[in-house]
Amino acid sequence: MEQFFINSVFFGAVISLVAYEIGLLIKKKFRLAILNPLLLAMLGVMAFLVIFKVDYDHYNEGAKYISYLLTPATVCLAVPLYEQLTLLKKNFKAVLVGILSGVVASLVSILGFSVLFGLNHEQYVTLLPKSITTAIGMGVSEELGGIVTITVASIVITGILGNVIAEGVCKIFKIQHPIARGLALGTASHAIGTAKAMEMGEIEGAMSSLAIVVAGLLTVVGASVFAGII
């Protein structure tokens, strides 16, 4: 049996899709935000791999074809963005101020917590790019001398958490305007947050896509300035 999982090319992709479908069913049945299909699917696959002692590499043999589509899918985010271009131009100032405040808040709060936890320079710069999309974040971390594996882990944790709590946070803090919601999700939790924004609505999705790009670029500059502090 284990040998089969190791040799199969389709196993990794199939178990990911099945786990996601099960996640959707559970979400539909219980209707709780914490029962996020993405989160459930990941935990389900993790449990399966641990129980059946399948290596991540063997799982990824099949799963990598799902990840492969991530670049083309990100390219496609230009479509909702293009469709909301008029709205974007009208609200240019709000978009810019929103994303900029978010990026500054991210860097300042990471600095504050790093001081609080007594992190060293290496650990601090590892976390600085945690709110931006993985590929940019990895580059920033590497350049500043951080530990790239941990940066990726914190980016993934940030994304999933953002995806799970988005609706609750918007409700509690009264973020009701679709533009504000989209910007908040994209700036705080990059592409994984954008996946949730797409579910919320077209405007949310478009603004979140834009925020991935703008917040990513602003963080490249901002992180290099903040890196000198600790």
Place this chain on the structure above:
Amino acid sequence: MKYLKQFGIILLISLMGEALRMLLPLPIPASVYGLVLMLIALMTGIIKIHQIKEVSAFLIEIMPVMFIPAGVGLLEAWPSLRPVWIPVVVISSVTTIIVMVVTGRAAQRIIGKEKKEDGTVFY
């Protein structure tokens, strides 16, 4: 052949994004270059929405699934994460909420202000 052509166009833009990634020495991924290139192509009319509409809608719809392998990859990162997992998880979680609230409230405040000034509805 409609879908094949749509997928082809999207892959071509992704490829151009990869080319830019190789040419320019910035820590920016091919996907972000591709997104910007696609937006420019749509704005200039080189690519029309209907030429990519269905496949792009499909790819965006299944996007959450594409993050499962990365998330499961946390298993692999566990040995290096283990000694620092508490600060990493606490900082990642709390700052995510802070950024979400600050961004959303800041944007909303400006939208509200502008709305009051000229009385138009923005959405």
